[in-house]
Structure formats: structure tokens, C-alpha cells
Amino acid sequence: xxxxxxxxxxxxxxxxxxxxxxxxxxxxxxxxxxxxxxxxxxxxxxxxxxxxxxxxxxxxxxxxxxxxxxxxxxxxxxxxxxxxxxxxxxxxxxxxxxxxxxxxxxxxxxxxxxxxxxxxxxxxxxxxxxxxxxxxxxxxxxxxxxxxxxxxxxxxxxxxxxxxxxxxxxxxxxxxxxxxxxxxxxxxxxxxxxxxxxxxxxxxxxxxxxxxxxxxxxxxxxxxxxxxxxxxxxxxxxxxxxxxxxxxxxxxxxxxxxxxxxxxxxxxxxxxxxxxxxxxxxxxxxxxxxxxxxxxxxxxxxxxxxxxxxxxxxxxxxxxxxxxxxxxxxxxx
Amino acid sequence: xxxxxxxxxxxxxxxxxxxxxxxxxxxxxxxxxxxxxxxxxxxxxxxxxxxxxxxxxxxxxxxxxxxxxxxxxxxxxxxxxxxxxxxxxxxxxxxxxxxxxxxxxxxxxxxxxxxxxxxxxxxxxxxxxxxxxxxxxxxxxxxxxxxxx
Numbered sequence: 391x392x393x394x395x396x397x398x399x400x401x402x403x404x405x406x407x408x409x410x411x412x413x414x415x416x417x418x419x420x421x422x423x424x425x426x427x428x429x430x431x432x433x434x435x436x437x438x439x440x441x442x443x444x445x446x447x448x449x450x451x452x453x454x455x456x457x458x459x460x461x462x463x464x465x466x467x468x469x470x471x472x473x474x475x476x477x478x479x480x481x482x483x484x485x486x487x488x489x490x491x492x493x494x495x496x497x498x499x500x501x502x503x504x505x506x507x508x509x510x511x512x513x514x515x516x517x518x519x520x521x522x523x524x525x526x527x528x529x530x531x532x533x534x535x536x537x538x539x540x541x542x543x544x545x546x547x548x549x550x551x552x553x554x555x556x557x558x559x560x561x562x563x564x565x566x567x568x569x570x571x572x573x574x575x576x577x578x579x580x581x582x583x584x585x586x587x588x589x590x591x592x593x594x595x596x597x598x599x600x601x602x603x604x605x606x607x608x609x610x611x612x613x614x615x616x617x618x619x620x621x622x623x624x625x626x627x628x629x630x631x632x633x634x635x636x637x638x639x640x641x642x643x644x645x646x647x648x649x650x651x652x653x654x655x656x657x658x659x660x661x662x663x664x665x666x667x668x669x670x671x672x673x674x675x676x677x678x679x680x681x682x683x684x685x686x687x688x689x690x691x692x693x694x695x696x697x698x699x700x701x702x703x704x705x706x707x708x709x710x711x712x713x714x715x716x717x718x719x720x721x722x723x
Numbered sequence: 724x725x726x727x728x729x730x731x732x733x734x735x736x737x738x739x740x741x742x743x744x745x746x747x748x749x750x751x752x753x754x755x756x757x758x759x760x761x762x763x764x765x766x767x768x769x770x771x772x773x774x775x776x777x778x779x780x781x782x783x784x785x786x787x788x789x790x791x792x793x794x795x796x797x798x799x800x801x802x803x804x805x806x807x808x809x810x811x812x813x814x815x816x817x818x819x820x821x822x823x824x825x826x827x828x829x830x831x832x833x834x835x836x837x838x839x840x841x842x843x844x845x846x847x848x849x850x851x852x853x854x855x856x857x858x859x860x861x862x863x864x865x866x867x868x869x870x871x872x
Contacts, residue, residue, distance in 0.1 A: 445861070
């Protein structure tokens, strides 16, 4: 080689090449740079969420009223509990991951195998929980009426709990009164041939209005915050007037077009950001499974280094890190 | 590959005998922080629900400057400020101890952290500022957009 490469006489000096100023391998450094760019992507999404929230600061749903469900505990309002559990699961799987990395440093194949396996289980529980969270959110809770202007009107009544008067939400299923109505189904042969009808809401606005008339104590709540930071509850007369004049569509649950909890953008951002994060978790689980099998097959044992586990670990911790922020900005703030 | 770990957190207040022990210690701390967040989120103490300081009035240079400097307590509910600070604390310990940032050389650490912190702060400032402005356009006295129907 000496004959083809000019010797500069600077080998071993600072600028002589072959120096590793960051003392990290190529793969690990590139994983860090990927994480930086991915962090910027996520903060772009979260900042966009902040933008829309500041723009519709009054109509934004209160997260405590949206995410109140816990599996197997039907009909109880337990805000935060399930997300806190999900957060704990993800932090826990981060711990097993870092224990796997540590065992890798000691070249302990058995321990790396066990900890990688536990990490995969933790990730799977998290993804499953998120799917459940989505399903509950999509299915909806109490239902609402959307107005011509896109505002959401919800129903409830004042009840006294422990001597304190509280506004308790009422489901549209409990007040709606079924009515006869003539409605021709839209089919391709009698309407626009290139348009399908799509799913119809469970009730018509007239049925809700009839129900509201019959239930004297039920009131309408709109999305605007009063000076105490609560949503405004309308008077009885105003409630009837709002539904009669402005009610346009009965909404149950949430999707990309309508959202019974408040402004539609909330649902859009929820699906997009938690979806993007969930996709990261899913791909993390898949990568972890690949690495797990490599560990079992002894690939890294033969290679003499478990650095691959460390690199995947970095990605996995990053997913946990992002969730910490998503948790704060979607559920707490 | 570096096998040595720095085995103390909270600036040496809490020392560990092995890396495994440190991991469990950090887990305990992160769980504790999350528990505080959840308890605060469920009970929402009344003290933290209103801003502790009103914005400086007048609109002059010093009033504006004061509002910018004190913006976290002027414009934000203390509860939300606490949540954000605790989140950053959690992010710090995940990055420093789980991702072993503590054991990396300073230049790698600064390359990753300063770049993201600077760009993210800029992004958040621009977007939140604009969001507040658009809200104002929709909601001031002579707004042309009617949305109460």
C-alpha cells in the first residue's frame, strides 16, 4: 500500500485522518442524527397542534372530558388513569431495553435475550392500548349536534352530587325520540352516479329536538369558555332555540370530518400525531423482533459486540421520549 | 467501546454502585415525576389554575419586554408551566441515562442537543405567535368572521 498512497507524515496527528473525535462508531452517530431529524419532525407536528389550538383556544376540547375510559371499567369517568398506565408501560420497556444494552456490554447472551423479549412485550402492550384508545375515541361517548357554523352543541343536566351542583353530560341515546320521516335513500341510479351515500348519523336533528322538548331539565352546552374556564351552559329557552335554528347534523364519536368533543382539528391532530407515534412504536417492535432473533441465533456473540442492540435501543428510547411530550400536550396541558 | 458509565445523578447527590442500579434509580425517579403529573392532572389544585401575574399594561418598550421575559408566568397557567417543566426533566433523564448521553463526549452531546433545542424553540415561537395572532383576527371587536352560530 505504501507504493500507492502518498505518505504525508501526519499519521497519528490531529488532522492526519483515522481520528475519532466523537468517540462513537459510525452507526451510533448516524442513529443520533436520525433521531435529531425525527425529533424535528415530531416537534413540527406538535407545534402545528399548538398553532391550531391557539387559533381555536375557546373551542378546544378539555382532554379530561375526552379520554375518560379504562378497559373493563364501563361507565366510570376516570380521566388520565389509562394514559398514565400506557406511559408507565413504555417507560418500563425502555428500562428493559437499557438493561439489555447493559447485559450486551457484559456479553451476557441469556440476559440480553430475556430483556429484549420483555421490551417487545411492552411495546406490543402499548400499541394494543393505543388501538383501544383510538377505538374508544372513534366510537364516541355522549354524542352532540353540529351547527351550521361547525360548532358543537352538547347535552347535559344539572345534578346535585354531595351538595354541589354539577353539570352532568347526557347521552343523545337517552333523549332522542324516534320519529317517522320520509327520506329517499341516495343511490347511484337516482342521484349522482359517482357518489355513494356514506354512513348516516344515528338520529336526525328533529329527533333530538323532540327529545330535548320532552326532557325539561336537559340543557345545551356550547364550546365557548366562560370566565372560569368552563364551557358555557345555555338557558332552557336558548338551548331549544340553538338546536332548532342552528342544528345541522347529529354527531357521535370522532373521525377526520366531525368530532363530537369539539373542534374537528382536535380529532385530526389526535389521529395524526398519536398515529405517527404509534407507527414509530410498531416499527420499533418489528426492528426489536429482528434484533431479538439475531441475539438468539448468536449473530452478535460471533461478532464479539452487541452494539446493534445499543443502536436499536437508542431508537426505542427516542420513541419513549416522544411519547412523554405527546402525553403532556394531548392529555395534560 | 466505552463500558464505563458515570454512576451518579442529580449532580452527584445520588450515587449508584452499578449501571443496573442506576437504571432502576432513574426508573423510580421517572415514575415519581409521572405520578406527580397524573395527580396534578386529576385534582387540578385551584392555586395553579390562574396566572400569578397580569401582563404589563401600556404597550411601551419596557412593558413589551417585560411581557416577553415573564411570558411563561404572564400568559400560562402555573399548572401547565409545571407540566412542561416536568416533561423536560423527564426528557433529560431519558436522554442522559437511558440513551447514555451522559457517557458520550461533549461535542457529540452538544451537536445533538443544541441543534434540536435551538430549532425547536424557534419553531414553537413562530407557530404559537402566529396562532395567537390568528385568534385575535377572528375574535377582536371588529372581526369580520362570525362563528357564533
